[in-house]
Amino acid sequence: MNTSLLFIALISLTLFSYWFGLKRSLKVAGGAEHKKDLTCLPEQFGLLTAMVCGLPALITLLIFNSAEQLVIEQLLTTTLPANIQSLSSIDFGLYLNNIRSLASSETTQALLQGVAAQQNDIALQGQFQAALTLQELNQQAVWLKTGLVLIIAVVSVIVLVRKFSLTYKARQKSEAIVRALLVASSAIAILTTLGIVVSVLFESIQFFKSVSPAEFMFGTQWSPQTAMRSDQVGGSGSFGAVPLFAGTMLITFIAMLLAVPVGLMIAIYLSQYASTKLRSFAKPMLEVLAGIPTVVYGFFAALTVAPVIRNLGESFGLSVASESALAAGLVMGTMIIPFVSSLSEDAISAVPNALKEASLGMGATKSETVVKVLLPAALPGIVGAILLAISRAIGETMIVVMAAGMAANLTANPLDSVTTVTVQIVTLLTGDQEFDSPKTLAAFALGLMLFITTLGLNILALKVVRKYREQYD
Amino acid sequence: MNTIDIKQNEPSQVELNQVELTQTVGNIYADDAKMSIRNANVHYGDKQAIHNVSLDLAKNQVTALIGPSGCGKSTFLRCLNRMNDTIDICRVTGQLMLDGEDIYAKELDPVLLRARVGMVFQKPNPFPKSIYDNVAYGARIHGLTNNKTELDEIVETSLQKAGLFNEVKDRLKDPGTGLSGGQQQRLCIARTIAVSPEVILMDEPASALDPIATAIIEELIDELKEKYTIAIVTHSMQQAARVSQHTAYFHMGKLVEMGKTEDIFTRPSHKLTENYITGRFG
Known part of the structure; x- marks a missing residue:
């Protein structure tokens, strides 16, 4: 059997x-x-x-x-x-x-x-x-x-x-069993998270045995090619993660520069100005934007946006790399718009109608009401939405792989090609690799850093939301 | 009211609904009208909420709008400063005049109208800002002053008129939401009078308050009528009797009877009014 x-x-x-x-x-x-x-x-x-x-x-x-x-x-x-x-x-x-x-x-x-x-x-x-x-x-x-x-x-x-x-007492006993089952299910979720952290942590410790944490965190050179055999002529292997994090921040910053204002304005329009009919049509359409696979955004960035930016830059006499942080950031920003707009709209709509009426009833215009009453009252929700969008942008991989390039340049120029943490993790781990060289282990150290960053942002978002949650009502 | 009473009322309810309301009884006219409404009709989509209501709001007096739940008195009140504009499906027709000026005229800006006809809502709704900023809000958006000392003065006099100044003068920077319910409602009144309106509309301003806070608000309303024309919607007939000079009784979207408050409460002319104020339904 x-x-x-x-x-x-x-x-x-x-x-x-x-x-x-x-x-x-x-x-x-x-x-x-x-x-x-x-x-x-x-x-x-x-x-x-x-x-x-x-x-x-x-x-x-x-x-x-x-x-x-x-x-x-x-x-x-x-x-x-x-x-x-x-x-x-x-x-x-x-x-x-x-x-x-x-x-x-x-x-x-x-x-x-x-x-x-x-x-x-x-x-x-x-x-x-x-x-x-x-x-x-x-x-x-x-x-x-x-x-x-x-x-x-x-x-x-x-x-x-x-x-x-x-x-x-059959009922009490079966209730106790059900409760134990529920506890076990939630324990599985928590244990999985812990397991991921621990496994990444141990690999990172392995990595930090061969590369000092100080070099990793403050070094400005990233070239992870190491010789696989002692007689091989390979890269010396330098593991300064600063250019990667700088690249990540640059692209995230560009993405937010696009997504936050556009997303907020969409949220304001949909919640305050649009008719019910339009809203019921436009909101799902916007959310479709979030459902497009990121690989597809990647094509779009690499094949459509990047050339346009390069041509545009060249017509102004600027030299633009064929894969630029700007192209990746803009497309990533587009991808993130629905996150910002949808969550912000929820936050704005959740502001009690009484506050809105109080402002309108005193002769404030719609836009004055939005700026002076609704946005301040919805701020915690909006900040939460933005922080969530940032974590999403930091963790995003495919768009950057396709549109921003692989070169670990330490630059603040959005027209240059840069690389991000996630892209490097992908390149370090794809292909035939042995899992005991610093090159592959570096991926885990990067993953750990990334995890800590997004975790920190999430905690911050929760704190902000909790702090201001009771402001009205 | 116990169940037996309701049963006894049933036949009279049928009879009441059959009462033909061709016109309002009593006197809808005021000698010195601040606002005059003639043949106002309000539709929510296909449903008509207000039928042909005509009345005057006498200047510097309090007019109470009473009637059972869902009779349209709040809807009517919200027409007077065009708050119903914010509801997509709401349509208002008829002549609604403020000082002889049609407030639904195309060229009239509802934003300016609302500065002249202020509103106090049922539930105290201070902004989640400081007490000072709550009162200064209207003055700031209307650009009444650019000067800090003048703004301070507006805030102080408004709070004084609302009878709140002495209670909050040491904590003007504290959030307005931290006040008690009655104080919050007076803060909302202070906020409304800070923009110097001519008319103040009050939509059950004391229904969320305890009896003591209610008494303070009623006293305040009595003082405010020296300067402002006031229309107040209330569920409490005692309150209407205490604070108002004129009373309008609404029933199912129609204005049944209007007149001097003492007349309405002592000698109602219409059967419906009588039934309502004697507590037979409502």
């Missing part, structure tokens, strides 16, 4: 135990006409029984599945001859892989076994022997798993049902 079949069996058993628990509770009460004597509804008994049947068995199944391979491998290793056990870890891994593929297909195995026997190849015969052992172990594991899971399911139901009485 394989795992999916076992899973289906377990689900059927759970459904059955719902019915069983329900009937059993009625029996305890002395028939359906006496069900009022129970402190909880029969359905609640059924629900508890189903949970008690399914959950422990399911958890056992999960643990078993994750530990299974490891245990089987250990057992297999002990049966192997000493010369193979003493192989290096890489060769041993290859050997195990061989055995696994042999064990997984029976026909070729039989075929090859015949060949091996004919040729008297001791090594090959050893492998077949091991493959047979592995098959046997796998078979045993399946039986053990099936038996264990089903026994646990049945035994826990029996133990539970024997405890049923008129005053048994």
Whole structure:
């Protein structure tokens, strides 16, 4: 019986135990006409029984599945001859892989076994022997798993049902289980975040063993090419991240320069001036802008905007790089407009109508009302929107890869080509790489820095919003 | 009112709705009218909210608009300074005159009108700014003064007229939202009179306040009528009787009866008015 079949069996058993628990509770009460004597509804008994049947068995199944391979491998290793056990870890891994593929297909195995026997190849015969052992172990594991899971399911139901009485608190117990499940789900989300941070952190520590943090954080030279072999002529490898962060900031700044005013004006127009009909059409259209894949924005930046900017610059006698920070920043700004406009519009619309009427009722014009009453009152929401947009801009990759270039120039000139943190992470990690050179590890250090930056911005945004939230009302 | 009373009222309700309202009873005219409204109709989309209402607001007097919920009295009040313009589907027709000038005339700027006809709302709605900035708001947007001392003076006299100055004079920089409900409402009144309006519209200004704060506001309204013409919508008949000189009774978008307050409350001419002020429905 394989795992999916076992899973289906377990689900059927759970459904059955719902019915069983329900009937059993009625029996305890002395028939359906006496069900009022129970402190909880029969359905609640059924629900508890189903949970008690399914959950422990399911958890056992999960643990078993994750530990299974490891245990089987250990057992297999002990049966192997000493010369193979003493192989290096890489060769041993290859050997195990061989055995696994042999064990997984029976026909070729039989075929090859015949060949091996004919040729008297001791090594090959050893492998077949091991493959047979592995098959046997796998078979045993399946039986053990099936038996264990089903026994646990049945035994826990029996133990539970024997405890049923008129005053048994089935409802409270099933509520407690539901609560535990909810807690477990939120724990998974938190643990995943922690896991990401820890894994990035450890790789970064590896990196900082070969490159000093001071050089990384304050160095102005970025050329991560290192020699892979000692006799190779390669780059010396300098890891100053300042140009990357400067490039990121420059592009983000240009993007915000476009997105904040335009987004805010859209928000004001939609919330205060546009008719309901227009708003119901325009708002979803704007949000479509946020749904366009960033790669597509990247094409647009590289093939349409960048040449236009270059031609325009040249007509003014300026030299513009074919991939410029300006092009990437403008397109990124366009992408971010809906973030700013949509969230700001929500914030402006959330300002109590009473404030707006108070201002209008005193003879303020619409624009005076917007500037003097609505915007100040909606400020926390607007700041939150802007900070969210900034985090989005900092983390954005595809547009910059395609439109801003790869050259790590430390410049404030938006017409130059610059590169960003995310672009460098992509270039460091694409292609065949070994994961122990400073070059690849640098990606993790950059990722960590980026994570800290966006995390800081998010915390700041939350703080700002919380501080001013109660200003009106 | 208990359930038995309501049941007893049912036949009279039917009868009341059948009362034909061809014209308003009582006296809608004032000797010295600040505002004159003739044949005002208000539509929200297809629904008519106000039917052919005509009345005068007497200068330097308080006119109370009373009536059951949904009778259109607030809607009518909001027509008087064109606050209904902010609602897309709202359409106002008829003649609405301020000092003989049609306030719905094409060339008339609603922004200037609202400076002349101020409004105080049901729920105190100070801006989330300081007390000083709340009162100075109107003076600043209308450019009444560029001078700091003059602005200080406007703020002080407005707060004094609203009877709030002594309570807040040491904390003018504190946020207006930190005041108590009654103080907030007086702050809103101070803010309204800071732009020197001629008419003040009040939409149930005391309905969100406790009895003591209400009494203070009512006293204030009585003082304010020396300088301003006031129209007040209220749910409380006692309040209407206490503060107003004229009372207009609205029922289902129509003006049923209007006259001197003491007449309306002692000798109502119309059956509907009588039923309302004796508490038989509302």
